[in-house]
Amino acid sequence: MKKRVQNRHKHSQSAGRAQATLPALSSLEGIPAFESLEATEEQRSAFAEASRRLAAEEVADPAEYELGCVVRLDRGFPAVLTERRLARAEFAAGITKERFSKAAVGDWVCVRCPEGHDGVLLEEILPRRSALERWRGGTRGEKQTLAANVGLVLVAQALGPEPVICDRLVRSAVVVRDCGAQVACVLTKADRAGGDARLAEDIDRVRQVLGEKVPIVACALGEKDSSELAACARAKGAGWGEEGILSLVSPGTVACILGESGAGKSTLLNALLGRNLLKTGAVRSSDDAGRHTTVSRRMVAIPSGGTIVDMPGIRSLPLVGHERGLAKVFPEIADAARSCRFRDCTHTHEPGCAVREALAEGAFCQERYDAYVALAQEMRRSEETLDPDIVL
Ligand SMILES: Nc1nc2c(ncn2[C@@H]2O[C@H](COP(=O)(O)OP(=O)(O)OP(=O)(O)O)[C@@H](O)[C@H]2O)c(=O)[nH]1
Ligand SMILES: [Mg+2]
Numbered sequence: 445m446k447k448r449v450q451n452r453h454k455h456s457q458s459a460g461r462a463q464a465t466l467p468a469l470s471s472l473e474g475i476p477a478f479e480s481l482e483a484t485e486e487q488r489s490a491f492a493e494a495s496r497r498l499a500a501e502e503v504a505d506p507a508e509y510e511l512g513c514v515v516r517l518d519r520g521f522p523a524v525l526t527e528r529r530l531a532r533a534e535f536a537a538g539i540t541k542e543r544f545s546k547a548a549v550g551d552w553v554c555v556r557c558p559e560g561h562d563g564v565l566l567e568e569i570l571p572r573r574s575a576l577e578r579w580r581g582g583t584r585g586e587k588q589t590l591a592a593n594v595g596l597v598l599v600a601q602a603l604g605p606e607p608v609i610c611d612r613l614v615r616s617a618v619v620v621r622d623c624g625a626q627v628a629c630v631l632t633k634a635d636r637a638g639g640d641a642r643l644a645e646d647i648d649r650v651r652q653v654l655g656e657k658v659p660i661v662a663c664a665l666g667e668k669d670s671s672e673l674a675a676c677a678r679a680k681g682a683g684w685g686e687e688g689i690l691s692l693v694s695p696g697t698v699a700c701i702l703g704e705s706g707a708g709k710s711t712l713l714n715a716l717l718g719r720n721l722l723k724t725g726a727v728r729s730s731d732d733a734g735r736h737t738t739v740s741r742r743m744v745a746i747p748s749g750g751t752i753v754d755m756p757g758i759r760s761l762p763l764v765g766h767e768r769g770l771a772k773v774f775p776e777i778a779d780a781a782r783s784c785r786f787r788d789c790t791h792t793h794e795p796g797c798a799v800r801e802a803l804a805e806g807a808f809c810q811e812r813y814d815a816y817v818a819l820a821q822e823m824r825r826s827e828e829t830l831d832p833d834i835v836l
């Protein structure tokens with residue numbers, strides 16, 4: 445028991461030094477109300493169980509333990525919102541020894557709030573309803589949790605003078621559906637698409653590849669008069685602007701926004717908020733690449749009563765073992781694939797390929813077929829090259 449207390453003290457001191465450079469608590473404005481974030485039944489009972497166990501182990505008053513949600517993550521340091529407080533959390537010594545000790549934004553946690561202390565101790569991460577994860581570092585990589593417990597992921601893709609490239613959108617949709625969240629597509633910078641005819645083509649293209657069921661919203665925040673673009677988007681069955689996003693993120697929904705740096709994620713959230721809460725940055729003029737302006741993961745409450753997590757831009761999104769997500773994004777192709785003669789059919793040249801047969805019969809379009817085959821092939825390759833130690 446004595447050793448454990450000493451450990452905790454040591455850890456708190458070093459964490460305290462590192463935390464000195466974190467944004468002040470006053471900059472946590474815009475965070476949602478505790479009541480608008482809903483833990484599941486399972487998470488609530490896991491909290492009840494954890495607080496009982498920890499109180500006994502640590503010989504503490506059970507009232508010191510509170511159910512909290514990680515509403516912000518700055519360089520790995522969480523800020524936790526509970527019914528009673530918003531506080532920076534340090535990891536308790538017990539949790540850092542365990543493997544599952546990395547909190548993600550959106551995590552429901554059990555924190556200890558000792559009387560007379562400003563900060564709280566993060567004691568346990570409660571089971572996740574969903575986890576949006578990304579493989580990084582190629583074949584010897586590790587998984588990074590981008591956000592936990594989100595119900596909806598808004599995948600942001602900037603439009604430009606060239607026709608929209610759907611690769612990012614489709615692979616994002618596969619990763620999102622794999623983790624159990626819903627996906628919606630946000631086409632930002634529609635004012636840069638070069639007119640309404642072009643915007644209409646881009647929307648068509650995205651819908652062809654992603655299918656009818658994925659909602660699409662287009663936005664043009666750089667344009668003063670965008671009524672023609674808006675009319676065009678609506679005529680194509682897409683949502684438009686802030687209103688379109690608000691209608692997707694209903695009260696109680698926790699969503700996050702995923703996309704490359706410079707896609708306009710923070711700009712869009714600022715527009716929803718009606719003020720410049722989040723820092724935004726100009727893109728490089730040579731190639732429109734962003735400069736990784738956003739460095740924190742941060743929940744913001746939006747006027748619909750929902751919540752959106754702003755996140756740093758992601759460079760790559762490799763597909764590794766996301767078969768379930770692929771089947772959810774391309775259900776009719778995955779169905780057809782079950783009737784192929786060979787179980788490991790690549791649907792490119794094999795005899796008895798039911799996928800190519802279905803394609804020829806017009807069951808789905810060439811664009812969807814191409815996207816499916818490319819991603820399935822990528823997954824086969826990553827499976828072969830991935831270090832087996834890492835998968836376990
Ligand atoms: N023309 C135009 N520019 C936009 C639009 N939305 C955002 N931008 C610009 O795009 C640049 C990047 O915007 P950010 O909101 O910082 O992009 P981000 O996706 O948050 O980028 P990271 O934080 O680096 O991941 C800024 O210069 C914005 O002004 C839009 O709808 N139209
Ligand atoms: Mg940003």
Ligand SMILES: [Zn+2]
Pocket residue numbers: 781784785789790791792794796797798799800
């Ligand atoms: Zn086949």
